[in-house]
Amino acid sequence: MLRTVFVVALLVLGWGFALQGPIYAAALYLWIAYFRPEAWAWSDIFKTLDLSYFAGAYLVFRTIFSPARFRFSVRSFLMFLFLGYALLSTALSPHAAYAFPYWEAFAKTIVVSYLLTVVITTPSEFRLILIVIALSLGFEGAKQGWAQLILNPGAQNDNGVPFLGDNNLVAVGMLMLLPVTAALGRTASTRWGRLFFYLLTIGVLYRAVSTYSRGGFLACAAVGLMYWWRSPFKLRTGLAGLLAVAIVLPALPPAFWTRMSTITAESDDRDRSTVGRLHFWNVAVSMANDHPILGVGFNAYQAAYRDYDSSEGEFGTARSVHSAWLGVLAEMGYPGLLLYLTIVGLSFVGCHRVRRKAARGEIPQELGRYAVGLESALVAFAVGGSFVPFQYYEMLWHYFALTMALEAVAMNETSAVRARSSVVNAERPAPSFVWGPTAAT
Numbered sequence: 001m002l003r004t005v006f007v008v009a010l011l012v013l014g015w016g017f018a019l020q021g022p023i024y025a026a027a028l029y030l031w032i033a034y035f036r037p038e039a040w041a042w043s044d045i046f047k048t049l050d051l052s053y054f055a056g057a058y059l060v061f062r063t064i065f066s067p068a069r070f071r072f073s074v075r076s077f078l079m080f081l082f083l084g085y086a087l088l089s090t091a092l093s094p095h096a097a098y099a100f101p102y103w104e105a106f107a108k109t110i111v112v113s114y115l116l117t118v119v120i121t122t123p124s125e126f127r128l129i130l131i132v133i134a135l136s137l138g139f140e141g142a143k144q145g146w147a148q149l150i151l152n153p154g155a156q157n158d159n160g161v162p163f164l165g166d167n168n169l170v171a172v173g174m175l176m177l178l179p180v181t182a183a184l185g186r187t188a189s190t191r192w193g194r195l196f197f198y199l200l201t202i203g204v205l206y207r208a209v210s211t212y213s214r215g216g217f218l219a220c221a222a223v224g225l226m227y228w229w230r231s232p233f234k235l236r237t238g239l240a241g242l243l244a245v246a247i248v249l250p251a252l253p254p255a256f257w258t259r260m261s262t263i264t265a266e267s268d269d270r271d272r273s274t275v276g277r278l279h280f281w282n283v284a285v286s287m288a289n290d291h292p293i294l295g296v297g298f299n300a301y302q303a304a305y306r307d308y309d310s311s312e313g314e315f316g317t318a319r320s321v322h323s324a325w326l327g328v329l330a331e332m333g334y335p336g337l338l339l340y341l342t343i344v345g346l347s348f349v350g351c352h353r354v355r356r357k358a359a360r361g362e363i364p365q366e367l368g369r370y371a372v373g374l375e376s377a378l379v380a381f382a383v384g385g386s387f388v389p390f391q392y393y394e395m396l397w398h399y400f401a402l403t404m405a406l407e408a409v410a411m412n413e414t415s416a417v418r419a420r421s422s423v424v425n426a427e428r429p430a431p432s433f434v435w436g437p438t439a440a441t
Helices: 002-016 022-035 053-065 075-089 096-119 123-149 168-185 190-208 214-230 234-250 254-264 272-291 303-310 324-359 365-384 394-427
Strands: none
Touching: 002 022, 002 053, 002 075, 002 096, 022 096, 022 123, 022 394, 053 096, 053 272, 053 365, 075 096, 075 324, 075 394, 096 394, 123 168, 123 365, 123 394, 168 190, 168 214, 168 303, 168 365, 168 394, 190 234, 190 394, 214 234, 214 365, 272 324, 303 324, 324 365, 324 394, 365 394
16 A cells, blocks of 8 residues: 555656656656666556556657657668668568567657657756666665665575566666666765665665676676776776775675576586577577578567577477577678677767766766766676677667767767856956067156
């Protein structure tokens, strides 16, 4: 009952803010999408309402009828080009009926992602969106992480997350959230704000590690190294990382490390999960070689799996590809993978540009820290996504859009700084020059 009241209160508050402008409409949509109140409230009343659809439709309407400028860039064009190529792959797929509903859902993801690049125009708006994502997804995750760390340390958490899926997908999603919460902590304006986001970060970290996901473990190490490497205060960041490790590692039992040790196991010692994953990857390559241009259809790997399963059902039927990269390759062919890699690569480039501007003092330092957070989150995807089918997840494409929005905000800030500098220079009195010897007084 209390959860239902809490959700109703947040919905009323959220819609009240959403009526004020498109940035708040985007915040409302993201809260519904990431938090999934219909699953959290334990009440059937929310399951009968398509909250996400109404919030998304309102976001589109509110943005169109607002002063927001619809900016288009090479990166936004590539995002829509990927959507169009996915539609072509779906239309010509032998599994078109299976793939088309997934493409429809992905189209909504692309529209919302693009709208994020439109409605976010200032550093404060960018921070607002990051906070909404961090609290919506991290609230329950951090709560479970801290509760398990204190009450049942070392136990495996197999609970799924409605927005993400099973434990392996939860690990990747939480690790993509981890550097964002850390960046919010570093840029908080008050001591209590910093403390809150750092506690959230540790809870999210333990929630990710306690999934016992081997891909998540590798992603966690990669995120930690990346965040430390990009930090301008390496000693401070290193000490903070060591503190987090000192809190988390003692709670991990030998069973955890035994499972992690199988990452480097020789071929004869690999467990069934590892052997199966290698088989699924080989199947993906076979699909791509048979359909090199368009693949087997958008998100249609499972539908096509039986036709390419050389094990004759040893690992089951309608299995997952267990890799974002090979998933795109199998489902959209080699051109689709190239386009996908370009989008990912340009997201890293966008973060790099913002970091450089911040390092040169052209923009506020907080934007550079957000860039480090998003860049580290993309590293979490690049590593963890190699073992799970995360390629079309809404969170990932929102992050692509956030790197675009961050770069646009940085450009606006650079222009504003230059404009202020020009005004100051114009207001200075011109120096006077006297030609020739001065008159004697």
